Amino acid sequence: MTSKTLDNFLNGSILDLKQRGLFNEIDTVEGANGPVIRIQGKELINLSSNNYLGLATDERLKQAASEAIDSYGVGSGAVRTINGTSDLHIALEERIAAFKGTEAAISYQSGFNCNMAAISAVMDKNDAILSDSLNHASIIDGCRLSKAKIIRFEHSDMDDLRRKAEEARSTGNFNKIMVITDGVFSMDGDIAKLPEIVEIAEAYDLITYVDDAHGSGVTGKGAGTVKHFGLQDRIDFQMGTLSKAIGVVGGYVAGKSNLIDWLKVRSRPFLFSTAVSPADAIASTKAIELLMESTELNEKLxxxxxxxxxxxxxxxxxxxxxxxxxxxxxxxxxxxxxxxxKRLVEEGIYAKSIVFPTVPRGTGRVRNMPTAAHTKEMLDKSIAVYEKVGKEMGLI
Structure with a gap:
């Protein structure tokens, strides 16, 4: 017999979310996640994928992954610190470091894992973290896990960041202070003011951490937001994912060699979770090599x-x-x-609504994610449907 207390909590909470328009219905994609997807047998133009460059279905990546499965199998077989590290993981990390302009890099099973791993491996209860108020949930959770004092500064407000950095440095008696920000903010699409952040960080001796999950492959002609500003020698942590523009799965942190050496012995997801599969590792490496060779996909995006x-x-x-x-x-x-x-879906356009707690209350939205794989005809149809539904609902 299951717990009545749990049932009452779950049923009441789910009903409350539904009544407030905050319950997220999960759709099942039938087939590949490309510019057009199939859901419940219906073909839809896909404007909700993070597959920015269309690489998730790229034939060159598929071929590389297939060859890796034939040679290495489907799983890594162990955590990285025992015997789960293959030459494919080493090659991936070397390409990431070259791509990001750093001495070294470490790969993880997901971008979320990166922030849980890296922040808590360096920061502790005797430290403070200055965090942008719109930072991603994985940053927030990583900061909480570290047990450092979290000091939020207003979104991209450099005056507020400077004030709070000065206060933390002068009165906080902290061993270390970190400033952490997204490179590209995923819900609004704006870019962090990294030159100003670095200037403040250097004035107050702050550790700098940039989560560039939505910047890698997108900004800086594909090399990311840090390189966009030419700051790869002045940012301590460059974090990114292999599951968005790169098109596969996983994440990484790039930085100085001593940082990467420390993360390999102190970041818990690296120590206690099986390494990404050989197919994922080699496909990610192939994607990064393609981006280093050509900016064509980035320009189309x-x-x-x-x-x-x-x-x-x-x-x-x-x-x-x-x-x-x-x-x-x-x-x-x-x-x-x-x-x-829902009306957009009925008209053939898949553009998912985003509501609280992903975005602040009262700022519900439909977020569109055009990719390099979309054709002009697809975008024209999308715009036409937006006009039809927008007028129908009195939104425009």
Whole structure:
């Protein structure tokens, strides 16, 4: 017999979320996650994937992964510190370091794991972390796990960051202080003010940490937000994922050799979780090599992003202050945002609604993620559907 207390908690909580328009319905994709997907037998133009460059279905990556399975098998067989490290993992980390312009790199099973691993391996209860108020949930959880004092500064407000850095340095008696920020903020598409952050960090001796999950492969002609600003020699931690623009799965931290050596002996997900599969490792390596060889996919991504953004803005949608291909249509009311998303799906466009707690209350939105794999015809159809549904619902 199961717990009545648990059932009462779960049933009541789920009902409450549904009534407030905050319950997320999970859709099942039937087949590959490309520019067009199939859900419940219906083909939809896909504007909700992080597959920025279309590499998740790239034939060159598929071929590399297939060959790795034939040679290495489907699993790594152990954690990295026993005998789960293969030459494929070493090759991946060497390519990441070259790609990011650092001395070394360490790979993890996911981007979320990176932030849980790296922050808590360096920061502890005697330290403080200055964290942007819109940082990703994995950063927040990583900071909490470290037990350091978390000091939030207003989103991209450099005056507030400077004030709080000065206060923490002068009155906090902390051993170490870190400033941590997303490189590209995933819900709004704006870019962190890294030059100003570095200037403040150097003035107050702050450790710098940039989560570039949505910047790697996107900004800096693909090399990421840190390289976009030419700051690879002045940022301590460059974190990123292998599951968005890179198109596979996993994450990494890039930095100086001594940092990577420390993470290999002190970051718990590295120590206690089986390494990513050989196929994932070699496919990720292949993707990074493609980006280092050519900016063609990156240029197409930006071309498509600008085209969709201009089309939606011309219709009268509020798209915020995005500086990247990420294009939010900010609706406000959560229930309206969810209904808008459902109507788009009915008209053949898959653009998922994003509501609290992923974004602040009252800022419900439909987030659009154009990729290098979309055609102009797909984007034109998307804009036309947005116009139809937007007028129907009185949003424009």
């Amino acid at each position: 930006w071309e498509n992003g600008d085209y969709l953004k201009q089309g939606l803005k011309a219709l009268g949608f509020t798209i915020g202050a995005s500086e990247t291909p990420i294009t939010p249509c900010i609706i406000g009311d959560e229930k309206v945002a969810q209904q808008f998303s």
